[in-house]
Amino acid sequence: MGLFSVKARANEAPRLVRCETCKYFRNDPAYIEEAFRGLTSFSSGYASARADDGLCTQHDLYLAADCTCPRHKPKSFFRVEERSIR
Amino acid sequence: MSSADMDSRAIARPGTSGWGELWRKEDWWAIWIGLGIVLVAYLLFAQGDSLKWIAVTPAKWSNIGQLMDHFSANILRYVAQLGMWLAIFTAATAVLGHRPRQFIPAFLLLYVISLLIFSLGQWDQANKYNLEPPLVALLVGMLISNLIGLPRWLDAGFRVEFYVKVGIVLLGATLPFTLIVWAGPIAILQASIVSITTFLVIFWTGRALGLDRRLCATLGAGGAVCGVSAAIAIAGAVGAKKEDAPIAITTVILWAIVMIFVLPLVSRALGLPTGVAGAWIGTSEFADAAGLAAAQSYGNLAGQVPGIAGTSDQAVFSFTLMKVVGRDVWIGIWAFVLAIVATTRWEAREVGQRPNAAQIWWRFPKFVIGFVIASAFITWVTAEYSLADYNKTVTPVLVAPVKDLRTWAFIFCFLSIGLTTRFRELASAGRKPFLAFSAGVVINVLLGFVLSAFVFASHWENLTR
Numbered sequence: 001m002g003l004f005s006v007k008a009r010a011n012e013a014p015r016l017v018r019c020e021t022c023k024y025f026r027n028d029p030a031y032i033e034e035a036f037r038g039l040t041s042f043s044s045g046y047a048s049a050r051a052d053d054g055l056c057t058q059h060d061l062y063l064a065a066d067c068t069c070p071r072h073k074p075k076s077f078f079r080v081e082e083r084s085i086r
Numbered sequence: 087m088s089s090a091d092m093d094s095r096a097i098a099r100p101g102t103s104g105w106g107e108l109w110r111k112e113d114w115w116a117i118w119i120g121l122g123i124v125l126v127a128y129l130l131f132a133q134g135d136s137l138k139w140i141a142v143t144p145a146k147w148s149n150i151g152q153l154m155d156h157f158s159a160n161i162l163r164y165v166a167q168l169g170m171w172l173a174i175f176t177a178a179t180a181v182l183g184h185r186p187r188q189f190i191p192a193f194l195l196l197y198v199i200s201l202l203i204f205s206l207g208q209w210d211q212a213n214k215y216n217l218e219p220p221l222v223a224l225l226v227g228m229l230i231s232n233l234i235g236l237p238r239w240l241d242a243g244f245r246v247e248f249y250v251k252v253g254i255v256l257l258g259a260t261l262p263f264t265l266i267v268w269a270g271p272i273a274i275l276q277a278s279i280v281s282i283t284t285f286l287v288i289f290w291t292g293r294a295l296g297l298d299r300r301l302c303a304t305l306g307a308g309g310a311v312c313g314v315s316a317a318i319a320i321a322g323a324v325g326a327k328k329e330d331a332p333i334a335i336t337t338v339i340l341w342a343i344v345m346i347f348v349l350p351l352v353s354r355a356l357g358l359p360t361g362v363a364g365a366w367i368g369t370s371e372f373a374d375a376a377g378l379a380a381a382q383s384y385g386n387l388a389g390q391v392p393g394i395a396g397t398s399d400q401a402v403f404s405f406t407l408m409k410v411v412g413r414d415v416w417i418g419i420w421a422f423v424l425a426i427v428a429t430t431r432w433e434a435r436e437v438g439q440r441p442n443a444a445q446i447w448w449r450f451p452k453f454v455i456g457f458v459i460a461s462a463f464i465t466w467v468t469a470e471y472s473l474a475d476y477n478k479t480v481t482p483v484l485v486a487p488v489k490d491l492r493t494w495a496f497i498f499c500f501l502s503i504g505l506t507t508r509f510r511e512l513a514s515a516g517r518k519p520f521l522a523f524s525a526g527v528v529i530n531v532l533l534g535f536v537l538s539a540f541v542f543a544s545h546w547e548n549l550t551r
Contacts, residue, residue, distance in 0.1 A: 019437070030183060035328075036318070038335045041507045042342060042373035043314035044247035046182055048113040048416050050315070051448040053322030059437055060328040062321045064425070067439040 020052060023075040025071060027054025037052035107452075112248045115178040117456030120255025122174075123491060126461050128467060131484040140167050143494070144205040148225050153205060154249075164228065168197050171494070175248075184242045187506040192243020198507075199226065200497045213390045218383035220500045224346060244502035247315075250375040251453040253495035254410060258460030259488045261403055265549070266461055269407050272545050273368075276537045277412025280369050280530055285310035285420075288526035289392040295518040299432050300326040303424050305519055308334045309526040312414045312451070313342060313373035318448050323421035324428035325437060332513035337523040340509060340515075342376040345531075355360035360388045360396030361404045362539035368408025369534030379500045381405035396547070402545050406457075415454055465499015465542065 019025045026032075029045030035055060041046060054063035059069075108114050127137040132216075147153040153289040155165070170195060179189050203226060206212060230236060267508050292302035304326050308317030317334035336338040349370065353363035364381045371377030385401030418473035425441040468480050513524075538546060 014300055023228055027184075036335060037329050037511045037513065038332065038339055038507070039314060039318065040241060040244070040246060041314070041335075041339050041503055042246060042375055044112055044245065044337075046110070046112040047315050048107065048452045049312070049317070049319040049449045050112045051445060053318070055328060056437065059435075059436060061325050061333055061435075062315065062318075062328055063127070063437060064322050065326050066442060067325065067437050069437045071436070078352060 009075040014024055017068060017072045017074075018065060019054070019056060019063055019072070021070060021072075021075060022056070022069070023073045024056055024058040025063070027056050027064070031055075047073060093131050098301065106233075108419075109181050111452065112182065112245070113251060113452035115378070116180065116248060116251030116255055116453040117377065119178060120258070120453075120456050121251050121460060121540065122221045123256060124259045124463065124488060127484055130463070131480075136483045137487040138483070138490070139163060140170055144165055144201070144208045146208050146210060150209045153208075154295045161292075163276075164201070167494075173247075179242070179245065179248075188239045188242035191241075196498055196501060197242055200494070200501055204497055205492075205499065206480075207386075211510050213387065219384055219497060220379035220383045221350075223341075223497055223500035224379055225505045228507055231505050231506070231508050232510070235542050241506055244505045246375050246382050246502040246506060247501050249502060250378060250501035251456075251494050253378070253499060254374070254406065255401065255405060255453055255456035255460055256488055256492035256495060258457035259414050259464045260399070260485050260492065261406070261461050263458075263461045263465035263527065265403065266407065266411065269404075269545070270411050270473075272435065272542055273407040273412035276365070276542055277369060278416075280415055280533050281310040281416070283533060284526045284530040291506060291525040292522035294521065297328075297518055297520055297522060298327070300324045300428065301330045301519065302430070304330045304334045304363050305523050306335065306336075306526065307420055307424070308338045309372060309412055309523055309530060310413075311417050311420055312409075313371075313376070314527050315373075315414075315451070316417050318421065319417055319421050320424055321548045323425040323449075324432075324446065325435065329513070333519050334523075336512040336515040336526065337505055337520055338372050339512065341523065341527055342372040343507070345371050346376050346380045346383075349380050349531075350387075354391065354394065355385065356539075357393040358539060359487075359547045360394065360398065360401035361546040361549040362396075362543055364400065364401035364404035365408050365542070366534050366538035367401075368405040368412065369538060370531045372408070374379040375499050375503055376413065377405055377409050377494055379503070384495060400549050404549050405493045407483040407549075409449075410454055410457065414451045416448040417451065421449050423448050 017081060033039050033045040050059065053062060054065060056063050127325065130137050140163060143159050144153070145156045147156065164330060172190065176186050176189055180186050200223070203219050203223045206222060209217065230240060236279055256311040288306040288309050292305060293299070303324050304317050304321045307320035308314065314335050318331050349367050358366070364385050367381045367384070369375050371380055381401045385398035388396050388398050392551070420447055422441060422443055425439060425445070429439055429441055465484070468476060471480055495502045
């Protein structure tokens with residue numbers, strides 16, 4: 001039931017889905033440290049101050065994880081779940 | 087890391103703003119490790135024992151023979167200490183996602199070079215040649231990374247932020263809690279005056295130069311709050327362009343490294359008391375690690391160089407109060423306020439955000455909690471001792487070993503700064519962002535000096551007296 005409701009939210013109301021669940025949103029700390037060269041000299045991708053922020057590779061923006069966007073695309077995780085449901 | 091590796095790691099992490107943060111963020115690991123060490127130190131102390139056997143540091147020496155004798159007599163202690171650091175740091179970084187097979191050789195290299203630098207600092211002629219361990223570590227690291235070059239995978243062991251946070255939690259155990267309560271409000275007042283002024287100067291200079299508002303805010307936070315960490319936090323809060331954060335990172339790194347050398351040099355030329363210099367460095371440096379390097383190197387001159395009043399601890403304590411309590415803890419509020427401004431006042435974008443007050447907590451530098459707990463705990467368990475008994479019993483058996491381990495953590499940090507600062511890899515900042523940031527630097531340094539050396543001078547000069 002939980003998976004169906006996630007799928008429904010993703011399809012019917014994409015504006016309400018957080019960027020965190022978008023396939024274009026990348027916030028792995030190691031990825032952020034690699035993308036922002038020099039970050040580790042005086043900070044860290046693993047710092048609390050960074051929260052869950054990440055890079056949107058569609059808009060080329062650095063965003064908070066709770067941003068929303070009409071062009072949200074669920075990550076492959078959700079697509080795999082859809083196939084398995086069928 | 088190859089692009090294929092990057093893509094494979096490029097998935098979005100599940101939210102770490104909940105309980106997962108307890109093991110997915112360096113701040114919390116710094117708390118577990120720092121408080122763990124403090125607790126073990128206390129338990130040993132309570133049983134009439136001490137952590138000092140494993141908290142070994144190089145002794146003062148005047149010829150190589152003395153140094154060799156020290157090492158041959160204490161080799162087992164150094165091996166045990168290396169094993170302790172390796173075990174706790176490898177475990178923590180493995181949970182964070184680093185590969186132990188990369189971390190372990192990197193840390194071994196870090197420890198060996200740190201040991202050499204620490205030993206050099208204990209030479210009785212070191213002050214004569216300005217061989218302060220923090221500055222030597224930084225220079226040696228930068229020479230290695232920029233002239234010789236090391237494989238990037240070794241960066242797994244050069245965790246600047248992690249080591250400085252562990253060191254600051256340990257520092258809490260050596261700082262009386264009453265001092266935080268007494269000096270904290272002044273630190274907050276002074277830091278707030280300088281932070282707000284610096285942010286506004288950078289922001290409006292940037293706007294006058296035609297820079298984008300979000301870039302101006304990112305630069306402003308980098309100069310006003312806590313350097314690179316603040317810049318990247320605000321970049322995320324306001325939804326900055328991908329290239330904005332690297333611009334801010336470059337400008338902060340360049341100015342932070344300049345200030346590591348300039349602030350202690352000017353303080354020395356002016357003969358500032360260590361407490362005053364520490365407060366000034368805490369107000370006007372841009373990163374915790376950089377400021378600690380500057381404050382510790384200046385504090386080490388106390389008692390060595392004529393005309394510099396105060397103690398080494400005063401420089402480090404006043405720096406920490408100013409930087410950590412006065413500036414760092416407010417990053418969440420800066421992020422929340424700027425997110426509201428960006429959402430309601432600046433140009434709308436396709437990607438939207440409803441500013442959430444919870445980010446004040448999400449972005450809070452949690453290691454500060456460990457710093458305060460460590461201070462409160464040691465103050466509480468030693469409250470029954472008179473000052474004489476404290477100095478005779480508690481300091482050498484309980485506090486001094488924790489302080490020695492803190493010194494190690496800071497040396498790992500200072501060396502890691504140098505080893506991870508590769509100038510050719512930094513993004514080009516551009517003239518306008520650099521000018522805007524530099525305008526803030528000038529105001530920040532001057533205002534910080536006036537407040538530290540004149541307005542609140544007696545407060546900082548008498549710290550811990």
